[in-house]
Amino acid sequence: MKNLIIVGARGFGREVYDLATQCSGFNIEYVVKGFLDDKADALEGFENYPPILSSVENYKVEENDVFVCALGTVKWKKHYAELILQKGGMFINLIHPSTKLNTNAIAGTGLLVFMYANISNDCIIEDFVTIQGYVGLGHDTKIRKWAHVSSYSFTGGFVVLEEETTLNTRATILPHVIVRKGATVGACSLVIKHVKENSTVFGIPAKKLDF
Structure with missing residues:
Protein backbone atom coordinates (compact mmCIF):
# COMPACT_ATOMS: atom_id res chain seq x y z
CA MET A 1 0.00 0.00 0.00
CA LYS A 2 1.37 3.41 -1.02
CA ASN A 3 1.08 6.60 1.01
CA LEU A 4 -0.26 9.41 -1.18
CA ILE A 5 0.90 12.93 -0.34
CA ILE A 6 -0.83 15.94 -1.88
CA VAL A 7 1.41 18.93 -2.61
CA GLY A 8 -0.70 21.96 -1.76
CA ALA A 9 -3.38 22.22 0.94
CA ARG A 10 -5.30 25.27 -0.26
CA GLY A 11 -8.66 25.18 -2.05
CA PHE A 12 -7.45 23.15 -5.01
CA GLY A 13 -5.65 20.77 -2.67
CA ARG A 14 -8.91 20.06 -0.88
CA GLU A 15 -10.56 19.30 -4.22
CA VAL A 16 -7.71 16.96 -5.15
CA TYR A 17 -8.14 15.17 -1.83
CA ASP A 18 -11.71 14.31 -2.81
CA LEU A 19 -10.54 13.27 -6.27
CA ALA A 20 -8.08 10.90 -4.60
CA THR A 21 -10.82 9.33 -2.47
CA GLN A 22 -13.05 8.85 -5.54
CA CYS A 23 -10.46 7.10 -7.71
CA SER A 24 -10.38 3.32 -7.98
CA GLY A 25 -6.99 3.01 -6.24
CA PHE A 26 -8.15 4.57 -2.96
CA ASN A 27 -7.69 2.16 -0.04
CA ILE A 28 -6.54 -0.50 -2.52
CA GLU A 29 -3.35 0.92 -4.01
CA TYR A 30 -2.90 3.93 -1.72
CA VAL A 31 -4.14 5.78 1.34
CA VAL A 32 -3.92 9.55 1.71
CA LYS A 33 -1.13 10.36 4.16
CA GLY A 34 -1.53 14.13 4.16
CA PHE A 35 -0.57 17.42 2.55
CA LEU A 36 2.62 19.41 2.06
CA ASP A 37 2.25 23.18 2.36
CA ASP A 38 4.38 25.99 3.74
CA LYS A 39 1.25 27.57 5.23
CA ALA A 40 0.88 25.39 8.30
CA ASP A 41 -2.61 26.70 9.09
CA ALA A 42 -3.99 26.33 5.55
CA LEU A 43 -6.61 23.82 6.76
CA GLU A 44 -7.63 25.79 9.84
CA GLY A 45 -11.43 25.93 9.98
CA PHE A 46 -11.84 22.98 7.60
CA GLU A 47 -12.79 19.55 8.90
CA ASN A 48 -12.43 16.00 7.58
CA TYR A 49 -9.06 16.38 5.86
CA PRO A 50 -5.74 14.65 6.59
CA PRO A 51 -3.00 16.76 8.22
CA ILE A 52 -0.40 19.05 6.76
CA LEU A 53 2.81 17.09 7.27
CA SER A 54 5.44 19.66 6.39
CA SER A 55 6.50 22.15 3.77
CA VAL A 56 7.77 20.73 0.48
CA GLU A 57 11.21 22.13 1.22
CA ASN A 58 11.49 20.36 4.58
CA TYR A 59 9.86 17.05 3.73
CA LYS A 60 12.02 13.93 3.51
CA VAL A 61 10.64 11.38 1.07
CA GLU A 62 9.92 8.05 2.78
CA GLU A 63 9.55 4.53 1.46
CA ASN A 64 6.13 3.95 -0.11
CA ASP A 65 5.44 7.67 -0.55
CA VAL A 66 3.83 8.75 -3.81
CA PHE A 67 2.78 12.27 -4.76
CA VAL A 68 0.36 14.44 -6.71
CA CYS A 69 0.70 18.20 -7.15
CA ALA A 70 -2.44 20.18 -6.35
CA LEU A 71 -1.39 23.66 -7.41
CA GLY A 72 -3.58 25.47 -9.91
CA THR A 73 -0.95 27.89 -11.15
CA VAL A 74 1.38 26.32 -13.71
CA LYS A 75 4.48 28.17 -12.47
CA TRP A 76 4.14 26.87 -8.92
CA LYS A 77 2.99 23.39 -9.97
CA LYS A 78 6.20 23.01 -11.94
CA HIS A 79 8.37 24.52 -9.20
CA TYR A 80 7.13 22.30 -6.38
CA ALA A 81 6.80 19.12 -8.43
CA GLU A 82 10.40 19.51 -9.52
CA LEU A 83 11.46 19.91 -5.86
CA ILE A 84 9.82 16.58 -5.06
CA LEU A 85 11.40 14.93 -8.10
CA GLN A 86 14.81 16.19 -6.99
CA LYS A 87 14.23 14.47 -3.64
CA GLY A 88 13.52 11.19 -5.44
CA GLY A 89 9.74 11.32 -5.10
CA MET A 90 7.45 9.50 -7.53
CA PHE A 91 4.21 10.92 -8.91
CA ILE A 92 1.06 9.00 -9.79
CA ASN A 93 -2.07 9.79 -11.80
CA LEU A 94 -5.46 10.54 -10.31
CA ILE A 95 -8.06 10.00 -13.05
CA HIS A 96 -11.70 10.09 -12.00
CA PRO A 97 -13.56 6.88 -12.93
CA SER A 98 -16.19 8.86 -14.88
CA THR A 99 -13.54 10.13 -17.30
CA LYS A 100 -13.39 8.51 -20.73
Whole structure:
Protein backbone atom coordinates (compact mmCIF):
# COMPACT_ATOMS: atom_id res chain seq x y z
CA MET A 1 0.00 0.00 0.00
CA LYS A 2 1.37 3.41 -1.02
CA ASN A 3 1.08 6.60 1.01
CA LEU A 4 -0.26 9.41 -1.18
CA ILE A 5 0.90 12.93 -0.34
CA ILE A 6 -0.83 15.94 -1.88
CA VAL A 7 1.41 18.93 -2.61
CA GLY A 8 -0.70 21.96 -1.76
CA ALA A 9 -3.38 22.22 0.94
CA ARG A 10 -5.30 25.27 -0.26
CA GLY A 11 -8.66 25.18 -2.05
CA PHE A 12 -7.45 23.15 -5.01
CA GLY A 13 -5.65 20.77 -2.67
CA ARG A 14 -8.91 20.06 -0.88
CA GLU A 15 -10.56 19.30 -4.22
CA VAL A 16 -7.71 16.96 -5.15
CA TYR A 17 -8.14 15.17 -1.83
CA ASP A 18 -11.71 14.31 -2.81
CA LEU A 19 -10.54 13.27 -6.27
CA ALA A 20 -8.08 10.90 -4.60
CA THR A 21 -10.82 9.33 -2.47
CA GLN A 22 -13.05 8.85 -5.54
CA CYS A 23 -10.46 7.10 -7.71
CA SER A 24 -10.38 3.32 -7.98
CA GLY A 25 -6.99 3.01 -6.24
CA PHE A 26 -8.15 4.57 -2.96
CA ASN A 27 -7.69 2.16 -0.04
CA ILE A 28 -6.54 -0.50 -2.52
CA GLU A 29 -3.35 0.92 -4.01
CA TYR A 30 -2.90 3.93 -1.72
CA VAL A 31 -4.14 5.78 1.34
CA VAL A 32 -3.92 9.55 1.71
CA LYS A 33 -1.13 10.36 4.16
CA GLY A 34 -1.53 14.13 4.16
CA PHE A 35 -0.57 17.42 2.55
CA LEU A 36 2.62 19.41 2.06
CA ASP A 37 2.25 23.18 2.36
CA ASP A 38 4.38 25.99 3.74
CA LYS A 39 1.25 27.57 5.23
CA ALA A 40 0.88 25.39 8.30
CA ASP A 41 -2.61 26.70 9.09
CA ALA A 42 -3.99 26.33 5.55
CA LEU A 43 -6.61 23.82 6.76
CA GLU A 44 -7.63 25.79 9.84
CA GLY A 45 -11.43 25.93 9.98
CA PHE A 46 -11.84 22.98 7.60
CA GLU A 47 -12.79 19.55 8.90
CA ASN A 48 -12.43 16.00 7.58
CA TYR A 49 -9.06 16.38 5.86
CA PRO A 50 -5.74 14.65 6.59
CA PRO A 51 -3.00 16.76 8.22
CA ILE A 52 -0.40 19.05 6.76
CA LEU A 53 2.81 17.09 7.27
CA SER A 54 5.44 19.66 6.39
CA SER A 55 6.50 22.15 3.77
CA VAL A 56 7.77 20.73 0.48
CA GLU A 57 11.21 22.13 1.22
CA ASN A 58 11.49 20.36 4.58
CA TYR A 59 9.86 17.05 3.73
CA LYS A 60 12.02 13.93 3.51
CA VAL A 61 10.64 11.38 1.07
CA GLU A 62 9.92 8.05 2.78
CA GLU A 63 9.55 4.53 1.46
CA ASN A 64 6.13 3.95 -0.11
CA ASP A 65 5.44 7.67 -0.55
CA VAL A 66 3.83 8.75 -3.81
CA PHE A 67 2.78 12.27 -4.76
CA VAL A 68 0.36 14.44 -6.71
CA CYS A 69 0.70 18.20 -7.15
CA ALA A 70 -2.44 20.18 -6.35
CA LEU A 71 -1.39 23.66 -7.41
CA GLY A 72 -3.58 25.47 -9.91
CA THR A 73 -0.95 27.89 -11.15
CA VAL A 74 1.38 26.32 -13.71
CA LYS A 75 4.48 28.17 -12.47
CA TRP A 76 4.14 26.87 -8.92
CA LYS A 77 2.99 23.39 -9.97
CA LYS A 78 6.20 23.01 -11.94
CA HIS A 79 8.37 24.52 -9.20
CA TYR A 80 7.13 22.30 -6.38
CA ALA A 81 6.80 19.12 -8.43
CA GLU A 82 10.40 19.51 -9.52
CA LEU A 83 11.46 19.91 -5.86
CA ILE A 84 9.82 16.58 -5.06
CA LEU A 85 11.40 14.93 -8.10
CA GLN A 86 14.81 16.19 -6.99
CA LYS A 87 14.23 14.47 -3.64
CA GLY A 88 13.52 11.19 -5.44
CA GLY A 89 9.74 11.32 -5.10
CA MET A 90 7.45 9.50 -7.53
CA PHE A 91 4.21 10.92 -8.91
CA ILE A 92 1.06 9.00 -9.79
CA ASN A 93 -2.07 9.79 -11.80
CA LEU A 94 -5.46 10.54 -10.31
CA ILE A 95 -8.06 10.00 -13.05
CA HIS A 96 -11.70 10.09 -12.00
CA PRO A 97 -13.56 6.88 -12.93
CA SER A 98 -16.19 8.86 -14.88
CA THR A 99 -13.54 10.13 -17.30
CA LYS A 100 -13.39 8.51 -20.73
CA LEU A 101 -10.11 7.77 -22.51
CA ASN A 102 -10.98 6.77 -26.04
CA THR A 103 -9.06 4.51 -28.44
CA ASN A 104 -5.29 5.12 -28.54
CA ALA A 105 -5.39 8.00 -26.05
CA ILE A 106 -2.01 8.25 -24.30
CA ALA A 107 -1.71 9.52 -20.73
CA GLY A 108 1.54 10.56 -19.05
CA THR A 109 2.51 10.67 -15.36
CA GLY A 110 1.49 13.04 -12.58
CA LEU A 111 -1.90 13.77 -14.15
CA LEU A 112 -4.96 15.10 -12.39
CA VAL A 113 -8.14 14.44 -14.36
CA PHE A 114 -11.47 15.28 -12.75
CA MET A 115 -15.03 14.07 -13.31
CA TYR A 116 -16.65 13.62 -16.71
CA ALA A 117 -13.70 14.70 -18.82
CA ASN A 118 -13.79 13.24 -22.33
CA ILE A 119 -10.39 12.49 -23.84
CA SER A 120 -11.12 11.56 -27.42
CA ASN A 121 -9.42 9.27 -29.90
CA ASP A 122 -5.64 9.46 -30.33
CA CYS A 123 -5.12 12.32 -27.87
CA ILE A 124 -1.72 12.66 -26.22
CA ILE A 125 -1.59 14.01 -22.66
CA GLU A 126 1.95 14.52 -21.38
CA ASP A 127 3.24 14.56 -17.79
CA PHE A 128 1.87 16.82 -15.04
CA VAL A 129 -1.17 18.01 -16.97
CA THR A 130 -4.27 19.03 -15.01
CA ILE A 131 -7.68 18.54 -16.62
CA GLN A 132 -10.58 19.73 -14.52
CA GLY A 133 -14.20 18.59 -14.67
CA TYR A 134 -16.36 18.44 -17.80
CA VAL A 135 -13.51 19.19 -20.21
CA GLY A 136 -13.89 17.93 -23.77
CA LEU A 137 -10.79 17.16 -25.82
CA GLY A 138 -11.35 16.58 -29.54
CA HIS A 139 -9.60 13.81 -31.44
CA ASP A 140 -5.83 14.12 -31.87
CA THR A 141 -5.50 16.90 -29.30
CA LYS A 142 -1.98 17.14 -27.89
CA ILE A 143 -1.41 18.63 -24.45
CA ARG A 144 2.21 19.11 -23.51
CA LYS A 145 3.84 18.96 -20.08
CA TRP A 146 2.63 21.12 -17.17
CA ALA A 147 -0.48 22.50 -18.93
CA HIS A 148 -3.67 23.31 -16.99
CA VAL A 149 -7.12 22.96 -18.56
CA SER A 150 -9.94 24.39 -16.46
CA SER A 151 -13.51 23.15 -16.16
CA TYR A 152 -15.84 23.10 -19.18
CA SER A 153 -13.07 23.94 -21.65
CA PHE A 154 -13.11 22.41 -25.13
CA THR A 155 -10.50 21.71 -27.79
CA GLY A 156 -11.34 20.81 -31.37
CA GLY A 157 -9.54 18.15 -33.37
CA PHE A 158 -5.76 18.43 -33.80
CA VAL A 159 -5.40 21.27 -31.28
CA VAL A 160 -1.97 21.57 -29.63
CA LEU A 161 -1.51 23.06 -26.17
CA GLU A 162 2.22 23.48 -25.69
CA GLU A 163 4.12 23.28 -22.40
CA GLU A 164 2.96 25.41 -19.46
CA THR A 165 -0.21 26.69 -21.13
CA THR A 166 -3.40 27.53 -19.24
CA LEU A 167 -6.99 27.39 -20.44
CA ASN A 168 -9.31 29.13 -18.01
CA THR A 169 -12.93 28.13 -17.42
CA ARG A 170 -15.03 27.50 -20.56
CA ALA A 171 -12.26 28.37 -23.00
CA THR A 172 -12.89 26.99 -26.50
CA ILE A 173 -10.09 26.29 -28.96
CA LEU A 174 -11.10 25.69 -32.57
CA PRO A 175 -9.62 22.77 -34.56
CA HIS A 176 -5.97 22.85 -35.68
CA VAL A 177 -5.13 25.86 -33.45
CA ILE A 178 -1.83 25.88 -31.52
CA VAL A 179 -1.56 27.58 -28.13
CA ARG A 180 2.15 28.21 -27.76
CA LYS A 181 4.32 27.62 -24.70
CA GLY A 182 3.40 29.58 -21.58
CA ALA A 183 0.31 31.21 -23.08
CA THR A 184 -2.94 31.82 -21.17
CA VAL A 185 -6.46 31.78 -22.57
CA GLY A 186 -9.01 33.74 -20.57
CA ALA A 187 -12.31 32.40 -19.27
CA CYS A 188 -15.14 31.98 -21.82
CA SER A 189 -12.83 32.90 -24.71
CA LEU A 190 -13.10 31.56 -28.27
CA VAL A 191 -9.69 31.02 -29.87
CA ILE A 192 -9.77 30.97 -33.67
CA LYS A 193 -6.07 31.37 -34.50
CA HIS A 194 -2.69 30.42 -33.04
CA VAL A 195 -1.76 32.02 -29.70
CA LYS A 196 1.76 33.38 -29.33
CA GLU A 197 4.22 32.16 -26.71
CA ASN A 198 3.81 33.65 -23.20
CA SER A 199 0.88 35.83 -24.29
CA THR A 200 -2.59 36.19 -22.75
CA VAL A 201 -5.69 36.25 -24.94
CA PHE A 202 -9.31 36.91 -24.02
CA GLY A 203 -12.66 37.43 -25.65
CA ILE A 204 -14.82 36.28 -28.57
CA PRO A 205 -12.85 36.00 -30.74
CA ALA A 206 -9.86 35.93 -28.40
CA LYS A 207 -7.40 38.79 -28.77
CA LYS A 208 -4.10 39.52 -27.07
CA LEU A 209 -4.22 41.46 -23.81
CA ASP A 210 -1.40 43.84 -23.00
CA PHE A 211 -0.67 44.66 -19.37
